[in-house]
Amino acid sequence: MQHATPRRAPSKVYSSATAALADLTSGIRLMSGGFGLCGIPENSIDALATMPIDNLTVISNNVGNSGRGLAKLLQRRQIRHAICTYVGGNPDLEQQILQGEITVELVPQGTFSERIRAAGLGIRAFYTPTGVGTVVAEGKEVRMFDKPCVLELPLEADVAIIKAQRGDTYGNVWFQEAARNFSPLMAMAARTTIVEVEELVPLGAIPAEDVHLPGIFVQRIYQGSHYRNEIEILKVQGITP
C-alpha cells in the first residue's frame, strides 16, 4: 500500500503587490472591490498602473473617483471595457466614454451584486424584478411571478483584486466597517483572487465564526503598505441641510 508523502500546501502569501500580480496579462476580465474609494485595493491598483498590460475589462462598482483608485488605470488607457453601476464623479471616465476610448455597461447595483454572487456560487441564472420596464430589461427574458422579473446571468472574472483589514495565511479575511461591500462576492466569482491586507495575521488568528470570506476563495494574499484610505466626502456634525 502506497502512502502519499504528507506535505505542506504551497504558500498563498506573496511578498508584495508586484509579486502577487506578476503574471497578469492584457485583455483579462478584472474585478476590483470597493465602493467609491472605500475598501479599494490600493496597492494592487498602483502595481497594475506600472505594468505593461492593457485592454482590460474591469468589473467594479465605480471605475475610480476623482482621478483616484481605478482612474489611474483609465489615465494610462489600460481599460477598454467597464461593467459598473455608477460612473458619476469620474471625469477621466466621462472623457474616455465621449471619445469612444472605452465602452461601459451599466448594471443596477443589486443585480450587479447578485450576478457576481451567482457566478461565484454556481447559480446559472436568476429572476429579479429590478429593471423591468427600463433599458436594463431590453433584450432580456421577462417572466411573470408576483411581479414581472428579468432573467439575469452570472458575472465572472479571471482575476479579482480586493482589500481587507485583516487576513491570514490561508486567505481567511475580515473586513472593517463598510469596506466589505462587493469584495467577498468578487473573491468567489474570480478564478484567481488576490487579496491585500493591512494586517497579515497567523493562520487561525481570525475567530472561525467571524471569518467574512473563507480562504478557499482566495488564491494569493499579501500585506500591503502605505495605505491612504482616503475619505471621498467628509461630512461632519453641525452642517444643516
Place this chain on the structure above:
Amino acid sequence: MQHATPRRAPSKVYSSATAALADLTSGIRLMSGGFGLCGIPENSIDALATMPIDNLTVISNNVGNSGRGLAKLLQRRQIRHAICTYVGGNPDLEQQILQGEITVELVPQGTFSERIRAAGLGIRAFYTPTGVGTVVAEGKEVRMFDKPCVLELPLEADVAIIKAQRGDTYGNVWFQEAARNFSPLMAMAARTTIVEVEELVPLGAIPAEDVHLPGIFVQRIYQGSHYRNEIEILKVQGITP
C-alpha cells in the same frame, strides 16, 4: 410644521418561549433552524409541543432525530406536511409516512438552502444543476446553460423559530461554531422570525462587523433556558475505521 413625537421602538424582547409563540395558530408554515440536533430551537419546540395547534407545514432540514427536536411535534401529531432534505434516523417520521399521517417533500439540501435564501432576499427563481435527470427535476423546467439546470422557486414561511448563542435586543444574532446552518436564511424567509438565545446581550454588544444575522430579519427574541445541546453521535479520538 408638525413634528412626530420621537418615540422608542416597541420592544422585540419577550419573556419566554410561551410569550413569544402565543399567537401562533394551526395550519401555518413553520421553519425551524438546525442541522440534526445542532442548533435547534429547543425552547420554542418545547413550547409548541404544549400548544393546541396542529396541521403544521414544517420546513426544516430534518424533522427531528431519534425522538428529539421536532420529533416531539410528530409524536403529538401536530405536523401534517414536511419539507426537508433528510428523514433518516427518525422512527417517528418513518412511521407516520407509512401510515399516511404526514406527507413529505424531499428537497436537495443545497437547493433547499438557496430556495430559502431566495425567498428571504427577493429572488423570484433560479437555475441550478442540482437534480437534473433525477426525480427532483420531474415537472420542472430544465434549461441548458454550461450544463442542464432546473428552475427552482423560493421557499418561504409564516414563522421561523431559530436558536443562537447570542442576540441583542434589536435581534442582531451571533451563532456558535456550526450551529448557524439554515438559521439565518430562515430568519430572512419568514414573515415572523422568533429567535431564542442562550445569552441576551445589550443592544450593540455584538461587534457590528461580526453580526451573523442583522436584527432587521428578527421580529421577536427571548432568552431561553435549560439548554440540553445534545450530541447526536459522539465520536472521539482513537477509534479506527
Place this chain on the structure above:
Amino acid sequence: MMTPWNKEEMLSHIIDMFHPGCSVNLGIGLPTAILDVLDQRQRLLPDEEPLDIFIQSENGVLGVAGRPTPDTASATLINAGKETISIRAGASFFDSALSFGMIRGGHIDFCILGGMEVDADGSLANWIVPGQKITGMGGAMDLVHGARHVVVVMTHFTKSGDAKLKARCTLPLTGMHCVHTVVTDMGIFVPGDGRFRIKQLAPGVTLADLNIPIDLLVRED
C-alpha cells in the same frame, strides 16, 4: 397666497411617516439630508428621546446615525453617497448581495429617493436625461423594488415650470409601478391607477397651482 414647503419641511413630512423601530433607506442627495434634519432636531431638543429607527445604506450598513465628528470620521464608514457617517448601537455591516437582498426581499420599511418624474401609475424616472451626462443608475433601480413604502421627494416643478407629476413619464424609467408616495414642495401625493390622490397640500396651495391635468387628481386631504 400659497407657501410651498422648503426642503426641511418636505423632509419633515417624510420623517413624520416613520414609525418607531422602522427601517429606512435614504437615497443619495436630498433624501440623505434627512440625517441632518434628525441631527438638527436632536440638537434643538436635546432632552427629547431620539426617533428610534434603523437607517440602511445599501453599501452594507444597517444603523446609520448622524454625522461623525472630525475625529471619528472613518474612510471605511460611509453611506451610499460616499459621505462619512456614524453608526448607532445595534448597527451591523454586511456585503452588497445581502444588502440588496434586504431591500429586494421586502425587509426595508421606507425607501426615500429623489425624482425627476413620477407618473400617475407610480412609475419613476430619476436616473438619466437623454443627451445629458450619464452617471449610472447605481442602486436606484433595485431600491424601488422591494421596500414596503417607496417615497419620492422632489421639487414640484421643473425649471421651465412643468409639473414633475405626469400622466406618463417621458424620461427613461428607473422603475415601473413602484412609487407609493410623492412629496413635493406643493404637497403629498399617492400615485396609482392613472391618478394622483392628494393626501395633503402645502399652505394655500390650490389644485390649479399644481399644474397637473385636473382629471389626474383626486382630493383626499
Place this chain on the structure above:
Amino acid sequence: MMTPWNKEEMLSHIIDMFHPGCSVNLGIGLPTAILDVLDQRQRLLPDEEPLDIFIQSENGVLGVAGRPTPDTASATLINAGKETISIRAGASFFDSALSFGMIRGGHIDFCILGGMEVDADGSLANWIVPGQKITGMGGAMDLVHGARHVVVVMTHFTKSGDAKLKARCTLPLTGMHCVHTVVTDMGIFVPGDGRFRIKQLAPGVTLADLNIPIDLLVRED
C-alpha cells in the same frame, strides 16, 4: 490469487489523490472514515508533517480536523453525518447557502461519496432503493454537481454478486454524468462516454473478476 483492497486501502488510494492545500468534502459513511485514516496515520507517524488539506462539511464548516477528545467534543461542532469533530487552524464557519454555493461554484477540489451504482456515463445512484426505506437525498445531489473531482467509493459487488459498475444505472439517479472516479475494493475506474477506463486494479485482480461486460472496459493501468 486476487487480494481485493480493504476499506482502509480503498480510502488510502483516495487520500493519495489529494494534493497539499486541496479542499475535500467527505460524504456520510465510508468517506467520512477518511478522517479516521488520517488520524491513524498521524498517530503511527507522529513526526511526519500532516497532510495540509481543508476538509469541508456541508453543514457549514471548512477545516474539519480529526476527532475531538471526550473533553473537547461540542454539540455545535459536528459534521454532516452529525458526528462530533474538531477543527484545524484556519477553519471557518458559515451558513448552508454559502456552504453549498462553495460546492456548486466549483471551489471544492474533491468530493468523496458512497455509491450504490455508477454507470459508464458517470451517472450515480446512491440515495434510494425503490420499495426500501426512504432516508432523503440530503446534500448528495448538490455535492455531485460542482466539485472539481467527484470520487465515488463503494464495494465492487452487491450482496448478490452483481457489479455496481453498470452500463446504465438501474436505481433512481442522484446525478447525471457527474462522477469522475470510482474506487472499489477491486480497482480504480474512470467512467465516461460509455466506458470505464481502468486506472488501477487491486493485487491479482483480472478483468474477468470485475463482472463488468468487457466492452465497457478500457485498460489504462
